[in-house]
Amino acid sequence: MFTHYILARIIGDIALFFGLFFLPWWLVAVAGVVFLFIYNDYIEIIILGALIDVLFSPYAYTMSVSSLLYTSTGALLYIISPFLKRRLRFYNQSS
Amino acid sequence: MIYLQRSNNRQKSKLKKTIIWGVITLVLILIVRFAFPGALSNSVDSAAVPLWNADNKLGGLIHKSIMFFRSRNAIIEENRTLKETLHKQEADITYLDTLKKEYDSLMAMYGRSELQKRIIASVLVTPPETPYDILILDAGSRNEVAPGNVVMAEGNVALGKMSEVHEASGKAILFSSPGEKTKVFIERSTTSLSLIGRGGGSFEADVPQDTDIVVGDTLILSGLSFPMIGKVVEIDADVQSSFKKVLVRSAVNFSNIRFVEILGDTKLEGI
Numbered sequence: 001m002f003t004h005y006i007l008a009r010i011i012g013d014i015a016l017f018f019g020l021f022f023l024p025w026w027l028v029a030v031a032g033v034v035f036l037f038i039y040n041d042y043i044e045i046i047i048l049g050a051l052i053d054v055l056f057s058p059y060a061y062t063m064s065v066s067s068l069l070y071t072s073t074g075a076l077l078y079i080i081s082p083f084l085k086r087r088l089r090f091y092n093q094s095s
Numbered sequence: 096m097i098y099l100q101r102s103n104n105r106q107k108s109k110l111k112k113t114i115i116w117g118v119i120t121l122v123l124i125l126i127v128r129f130a131f132p133g134a135l136s137n138s139v140d141s142a143a144v145p146l147w148n149a150d151n152k153l154g155g156l157i158h159k160s161i162m163f164f165r166s167r168n169a170i171i172e173e174n175r176t177l178k179e180t181l182h183k184q185e186a187d188i189t190y191l192d193t194l195k196k197e198y199d200s201l202m203a204m205y206g207r208s209e210l211q212k213r214i215i216a217s218v219l220v221t222p223p224e225t226p227y228d229i230l231i232l233d234a235g236s237r238n239e240v241a242p243g244n245v246v247m248a249e250g251n252v253a254l255g256k257m258s259e260v261h262e263a264s265g266k267a268i269l270f271s272s273p274g275e276k277t278k279v280f281i282e283r284s285t286t287s288l289s290l291i292g293r294g295g296g297s298f299e300a301d302v303p304q305d306t307d308i309v310v311g312d313t314l315i316l317s318g319l320s321f322p323m324i325g326k327v328v329e330i331d332a333d334v335q336s337s338f339k340k341v342l343v344r345s346a347v348n349f350s351n352i353r354f355v356e357i358l359g360d361t362k363l364e365g366i
Contacts, residue, residue, distance in 0.1 A: 021146040022153075025226045041113060043120055050124045055143060056225040058258040058268035061132045068125075070226065075121040082110050 049074025
């Protein structure tokens, strides 16, 4: 069971990574948010945000606020996800 | 009661752990991006370009397969329409060629030359595939592309400027990118105005009520070849305000662009 969980998570991560190159960005972002609720401590959401910024920000070289938009959104979602999970009725509290 | 307290404590420690890990990851990403800005961007770029190229080729293959199964009548009809358009455009091109020769000879008479180094680049990624209003191109510093170079399409339509240049690829920020300011002129009256990008090929500008501007006016960038930016599609004139809002649409549909030209000798700064 545990191995399946880890394996599915790794496959999901790889799919998200390649999805950035082959799919519209918003589809990948939505999938990332879905994974955030499916998996515990889905820290990959921050890395996904950072990748979106590095790949697509027009000024990725600079440290401007706009070039960190999706990194910070990912971090914020990750941090508030436990609060959200506790308040969602459909979410399984035991996981 | 004791059980509830334990459960609460467990949840609190889990929340604390999540926050700590979130902050640590964010700080680590910031450190890496701050310490190695070019290296990170370049390495991601060198991995991404082959994948985007593969995506473009795959897209072309799928398109060809779909075309194969289209009905014969639809293809005949499309062929007829295309032929008509081609005849019309050939006549336009002949006329434009004459004007271009006339223009070049006039420029030569005044000792000015419009000859610019144009670098052709294939478009790897366009909006809405990107969250930011940018184009990712397969031309970079090895093709002598530099940040600030103007990006053109369909002959004389200015799309944006190069914002980031890597060895084999580059990013061009579109003039219509949200918040991007561009100084333009109305072709008919040479009045200048400042366009603000609104995303998706749209712009807007606030101009005084008495400005001579009408729907259909062409807006151009300054420069010898006067590249076109877009056309005025709507004017929202509120009688109580001293300004009117001008809505402009780019002359090019970004999602259909496959190739662009980069003007190697230009360097456009923000205004």
